[in-house]
Amino acid sequence: MIKLILTDLDGTLTEDRGVYKVDLEAIEAIRRAQEAGIKVALVSGNSYPVLRGLYNYLGLNGGLVAENGCVVFYGKERLEVCKRMDREILEEFRQRFKLKDSWQNEFRCCDFGFTPAVLNEEMLKWAEDRGVYVNSSGYAVHVAMKPAGKGVGVRKLIELHGVRRDEVAALGDSMTDLEMFQEVGLKVAVGNADEKLKENADVVLNLKSGKGVKEFISSLLDDGTWN
Amino acid sequence: MIKLILTDLDGTLTEDRGVYKVDLEAIEAIRRAQEAGIKVALVSGNSYPVLRGLYNYLGLNGGLVAENGCVVFYGKERLEVCKRMDREILEEFRQRFKLKDSWQNEFRCCDFGFTPAVLNEEMLKWAEDRGVYVNSSGYAVHVAMKPAGKGVGVRKLIELHGVRRDEVAALGDSMTDLEMFQEVGLKVAVGNADEKLKENADVVLNLKSGKGVKEFISSLLDDGTWN
Structure with a gap:
C-alpha cells in the first residue's frame, strides 16, 4: 500500500524534459492522490525557497527535499542534511x-x-x-x-514520515533520481526518462513527464495497481 | 487593447483568499492569454526566488514584481527599485x-x-x-x-515593456493592489476583493480569486470586452 509519493520536478512534473512549464493535469492528479489520503513530496535539485514556494502554491502536503538531497522540509521543520559547500x-x-x-x-x-x-x-x-x-x-x-545526492534527503524525509520503504513510490526522469530510487519500494520512471533510469525502474510509464505522473496516479487510485 | 496583464498572486491566483493553493483553471487561462499574444506578469509581496520559481514553472512570460514592488525581473534583468531595508x-x-x-x-x-x-x-x-x-x-x-509598494515596481515593469498604461490591466484582491491600480488603465478586482479595492476598480468580477481571473481572461479573449 503506497502511503507516500516522492516526485522529482524538472522533467517529471513538467510538460516535457528540458522545459519548465508544469503539467497542470499532473498537479490535478497529485491533488486527487492527496485527497485520497496519499502524501506527496517534491524531491528536486532546486533551491529551498523555489521549492517551498511551489510546494505551498501547488498545494502539496508530504514535505520536500531541496538542493538535490541536502535540504529537507516537512511539517514546520527545515533541516540541512549535507555539509555546507566548501x-x-x-x-x-x-x-x-x-x-x-x-x-x-x-x-x-x-x-x-x-x-x-x-x-x-x-x-x-x-x-x-x-x-x-x-x-x-x-x-x-x-x-x-559528500555525502550528497537525493538519497540522503529522501532517507531523512521517509524517517520523518515514519513509513516503511515499501510504502513509498518515487517518480523520476534523470540519473539524479537513481539515488532516490535506491531508497524506496516502488521505482517509477516516466516514459521519456534516461534509458539507464528505466533499467533501474520497477515500472516504466507509457507517457512522458507530467502525463506519465497522471498515468501513474490514475493506475494507483482507479485501478488499484501496486496496492 | 490590453497587451499586458499584471496579476497579484495571494488571494487572486489562489483558490480563495487566505489559502495558498493556486487555481489551476486560472493558470490555464493565463497560458491561453499568453498564446493569444498577451503578456502576463506576477506582482506580489513574495520574495524574488519564490516568485521566480512560480514564474518559471507556471510558464509566465511578462516578468515579475517581487517584494511588494521592490524587485523587478523581466527578460534577463533583475532590478532592485527600493532602498535596501535599514x-x-x-x-x-x-x-x-x-x-x-x-x-x-x-x-x-x-x-x-x-x-x-x-x-x-x-x-x-x-x-x-x-x-x-x-x-x-x-x-x-x-x-x-519609502518609496515602496507595488506601484514602484509596476511603473518600472511597464517601462521595460514599453507599453502605454491604457494597454495594461491589473488584477488584485487586497489593499496592497491599490498602488498597482494607480499605474494602469484597467483596474480589475476579483469578486471577493476588499470593499475599498472594489470601490477603486473599473471592473468587479462576479467570481472569487482564481475563478475571477479565469472569468476576466475569458471576457477579454472570447467576448472581446475591454478591447
Missing part, C-alpha cells in the same frame, strides 16, 4: 570549468547548480580527486560535498 | 510589535513580511514617525523603506 572548492570548480552559475546559487547552502547541464570526464575526475559529489539532472550540473 | 529600523519593528518573521525574510533585500497580517493604529503611527512603508496583503504585514 567555498574554496566551489571557486576552484568555477575557475576550472567556466560554467554558468544558476540564478538560484545565492539562495543555496550546500548543493550548487551550473549550466550547461553536461558532465564530462574531466569533471568526474576532478570530483573524484577531491571527494566531491557531481551529477547532472539534465537541467543543471550539481556540485556538493 | 536593519536597525527592522529590528526595532521586530522588538516593538513581536510579529512572526515570514520564512521568506532571509531571502529578501528590501521588503520584509510578518504575520499575523493585521495592521493596527500603533503600527501605522510608528511607520509614519519613521517615514517607513507599512501595509497588509492579508497574508503578511509588509515593512519597507
Whole structure:
C-alpha cells in the first residue's frame, strides 16, 4: 500500500524534459492522490525557497527535499542534511570549468547548480580527486560535498514520515533520481526518462513527464495497481 | 487593447483568499492569454526566488514584481527599485510589535513580511514617525523603506515593456493592489476583493480569486470586452 509519493520536478512534473512549464493535469492528479489520503513530496535539485514556494502554491502536503538531497522540509521543520559547500572548492570548480552559475546559487547552502547541464570526464575526475559529489539532472550540473545526492534527503524525509520503504513510490526522469530510487519500494520512471533510469525502474510509464505522473496516479487510485 | 496583464498572486491566483493553493483553471487561462499574444506578469509581496520559481514553472512570460514592488525581473534583468531595508529600523519593528518573521525574510533585500497580517493604529503611527512603508496583503504585514509598494515596481515593469498604461490591466484582491491600480488603465478586482479595492476598480468580477481571473481572461479573449 503506497502511503507516500516522492516526485522529482524538472522533467517529471513538467510538460516535457528540458522545459519548465508544469503539467497542470499532473498537479490535478497529485491533488486527487492527496485527497485520497496519499502524501506527496517534491524531491528536486532546486533551491529551498523555489521549492517551498511551489510546494505551498501547488498545494502539496508530504514535505520536500531541496538542493538535490541536502535540504529537507516537512511539517514546520527545515533541516540541512549535507555539509555546507566548501567555498574554496566551489571557486576552484568555477575557475576550472567556466560554467554558468544558476540564478538560484545565492539562495543555496550546500548543493550548487551550473549550466550547461553536461558532465564530462574531466569533471568526474576532478570530483573524484577531491571527494566531491557531481551529477547532472539534465537541467543543471550539481556540485556538493559528500555525502550528497537525493538519497540522503529522501532517507531523512521517509524517517520523518515514519513509513516503511515499501510504502513509498518515487517518480523520476534523470540519473539524479537513481539515488532516490535506491531508497524506496516502488521505482517509477516516466516514459521519456534516461534509458539507464528505466533499467533501474520497477515500472516504466507509457507517457512522458507530467502525463506519465497522471498515468501513474490514475493506475494507483482507479485501478488499484501496486496496492 | 490590453497587451499586458499584471496579476497579484495571494488571494487572486489562489483558490480563495487566505489559502495558498493556486487555481489551476486560472493558470490555464493565463497560458491561453499568453498564446493569444498577451503578456502576463506576477506582482506580489513574495520574495524574488519564490516568485521566480512560480514564474518559471507556471510558464509566465511578462516578468515579475517581487517584494511588494521592490524587485523587478523581466527578460534577463533583475532590478532592485527600493532602498535596501535599514536593519536597525527592522529590528526595532521586530522588538516593538513581536510579529512572526515570514520564512521568506532571509531571502529578501528590501521588503520584509510578518504575520499575523493585521495592521493596527500603533503600527501605522510608528511607520509614519519613521517615514517607513507599512501595509497588509492579508497574508503578511509588509515593512519597507519609502518609496515602496507595488506601484514602484509596476511603473518600472511597464517601462521595460514599453507599453502605454491604457494597454495594461491589473488584477488584485487586497489593499496592497491599490498602488498597482494607480499605474494602469484597467483596474480589475476579483469578486471577493476588499470593499475599498472594489470601490477603486473599473471592473468587479462576479467570481472569487482564481475563478475571477479565469472569468476576466475569458471576457477579454472570447467576448472581446475591454478591447
